[in-house]
Structure formats: C-alpha cells, structure tokens
Amino acid sequence: MNSSNQIAMDGTTATTNNHTEDFAVDPLDIKKCYLDLNSLQAREESAIRQAEAEAERRGVGVTSEAQNIFDALSKTLPVRWDKTVIVVMKEVRVSSPYLPESVSGGTPAANDRVKKVLELERKRLHARGGGQ
Incomplete structure (x- = not known):
C-alpha cells in the first residue's frame, strides 16, 4: 500500500493501515431486516396522487404566460384546466x-x-x- 488511507479488497478481506477485518459475515442480515410494506405502499400511493395532482395543474398546449396566470389565480381561487381554458370556481371560463x-x-x-x-x-x- 502506498498510503495509509487506501483500502485494498481481496475477496472477503479488507486491509487498511495494517488492520485486517474479515467481512465473511454480512453486516446486513436480511433475517433481521424489517420492511413495513403497508407503509411503503401508502407512501407510493401518496406520491402517485401528488404527481397526478401536479400534472392536472399543468396546461397542455398553453403558453408560459397562460400557465403563470393559472398559477397566480390558483393561489386565491379554485381553478382547473379544460384543454386551454382556465375554469374558475367550476363555472367561470377564461379563454x-x-x-x-x-x-x-x-x-x-x-x-x-x-x-x-x-x-x-x-x-x-x-x-x-x-407576462408578455
């Protein structure tokens, strides 16, 4: 070894600074690991719902100015896209x-x-x- 900070790996043995440690035993024993699959599934579903909600807030085929107006209106009023029309309060349309x-x-x-x-x-x- 040229430097005391270098690590040489040869199979299951690591050598560093004249210290040898055997890694034959996996420190991450799968039998001792616990994954809460229900929690992971809930996190995944939440992330999917959030991504879908964000996608609905993005206008398709609209200018950046139109998107900026939508985003600004959404701060104070309930809005959604209907193609390129902004629908406000479920009844008013902004074309x-x-x-x-x-x-x-x-x-x-x-x-x-x-x-x-x-x-x-x-x-x-x-x-x-x-704005433009």
Whole structure:
C-alpha cells in the first residue's frame, strides 16, 4: 500500500493501515431486516396522487404566460384546466388571450370577481416580468 488511507479488497478481506477485518459475515442480515410494506405502499400511493395532482395543474398546449396566470389565480381561487381554458370556481371560463375581456360564464358576481382577480394578477406578473 502506498498510503495509509487506501483500502485494498481481496475477496472477503479488507486491509487498511495494517488492520485486517474479515467481512465473511454480512453486516446486513436480511433475517433481521424489517420492511413495513403497508407503509411503503401508502407512501407510493401518496406520491402517485401528488404527481397526478401536479400534472392536472399543468396546461397542455398553453403558453408560459397562460400557465403563470393559472398559477397566480390558483393561489386565491379554485381553478382547473379544460384543454386551454382556465375554469374558475367550476363555472367561470377564461379563454386565450387570458384577458378580463376573455372571461365568460358564471353568475355576474362570480364573473366580475374573476375579472378583478385576473386583472390584478396580470399586473403583478407584468411587474415581475412574467407576462408578455
């Protein structure tokens, strides 16, 4: 050995700094290991649900500006995508180019609320450079 920090492995024996240790016995005995399969399955299912929820929040075939508007609206209102249309509060629709004039449907009060929030969020996005 050239250096005291080097380790040489030869089969089941490791040598380091004139110290030899036999690794014939596996320190990780499978008989002593316990995996809670129910817990692992629950974690997997939770991760899948989270990934699906995140995927539903991503618009397909929309501009980054549209996605930014969706993300901003989602902070204060319940939203979902219907192809390229943002559906707010299950009744109000915001179509491209995602301007207050593009808002339709819903009650007059809901429609006005979405227009106001949309206008405010567009101003915020443009102020931060996130809008076009």
